[in-house]
Amino acid sequence: GAVVSQHPSRVICKSGTSVKIECRSLDFQATTMFWYRQFPKQSLMLMATSNEGSKATYEQGVEKDKFLINHASLTLSTLTVTSAHPEDSSFYICSARDSGEVLHFGNGTRLTVT
Amino acid sequence: QKEVEQNSGPLSVPEGAIASLNCTYSDRGSQSFFWYRQYSGKSPELIMSIYSNGDKEDGRFTAQLNKASQYVSLLIRDSQPSDSATYLCAVLTSGTYKYIFGTGTRLKVLA
Numbered sequence: 069g070a071v072v073s074q075h076p077s078r079v080i081c082k083s084g085t086s087v088k089i090e091c092r093s094l095d096f097q098a099t100t101m102f103w104y105r106q107f108p109k110q111s112l113m114l115m116a117t118s119n120e121g122s123k124a125t126y127e128q129g130v131e132k133d134k135f136l137i138n139h140a141s142l143t144l145s146t147l148t149v150t151s152a153h154p155e156d157s158s159f160y161i162c163s164a165r166d167s168g169e170v171l172h173f174g175n176g177t178r179l180t181v182t
Numbered sequence: 183q184k185e186v187e188q189n190s191g192p193l194s195v196p197e198g199a200i201a202s203l204n205c206t207y208s209d210r211g212s213q214s215f216f217w218y219r220q221y222s223g224k225s226p227e228l229i230m231s232i233y234s235n236g237d238k239e240d241g242r243f244t245a246q247l248n249k250a251s252q253y254v255s256l257l258i259r260d261s262q263p264s265d266s267a268t269y270l271c272a273v274l275t276s277g278t279y280k281y282i283f284g285t286g287t288r289l290k291v292l293a
Binding site for chain 1: 214216218223224225226227231270280281282283284285286
């Protein structure tokens with residue numbers, strides 16, 4: 069089956085630093101990847117749609133300069149949280165759409181900003 | 183605003199019973215629907231996808247879709263304690279081609 073690998077699974081950083089999260093589709097090519105954020109006991113909130121070779125499309129209220137997305141190849145998208153603050157602490161999950169429109173998720177990254 | 187609605191639960195069922203999870207959506211043009219299971223602290227995993235009206239069965243799971251009523255459901259037969267999780271309904275919206283998730287229904291299967 070389609071596998072999406074996400075790293076790191078957990079990261080703790082200090083306020084003001086930047087954190088990069090990688091998302092790879094291991095056995096299929098993904099022209100489109102999606103980044104979600106999930107706070108405790110809440111549903112997935114779409115942050116942005118990442119398209120290979122073009123700029124990401126951000127959802128309303130998501131700062132594109134704070135959450136930098138790069139989708140440089142058909143199997144890799146990265147999310148960089150710049151100048152992280154405690155309120156950015158959350159569970160970040162990437163996903164990739166396969167050719168059959170099914171969305172496959174990475175294992176998520178739990179970010180804690182101290 | 184395209185929405186997906188689910189009852190947050192918790193829905194409690196005894197082991198061996200049928201669990202019925204429901205979802206409604208607002209985008210009448212949507213054609214693709216998905217059920218995901220999410221255990222606490224983990225990312226969602228796909229259970230089933232459904233695209234046509236009617237029922238689709240896969241093992242103990244049956245997805246039901248009624249586009250006229252904008253309604254999709256998931257039945258879990260012979261529920262097991264390991265089925266206890268949050269079940270997310272997702273809709274691939276028309277036009278914007280985004281996946282919108284419901285808030286999820288928390289299921290508890292009591293041993």
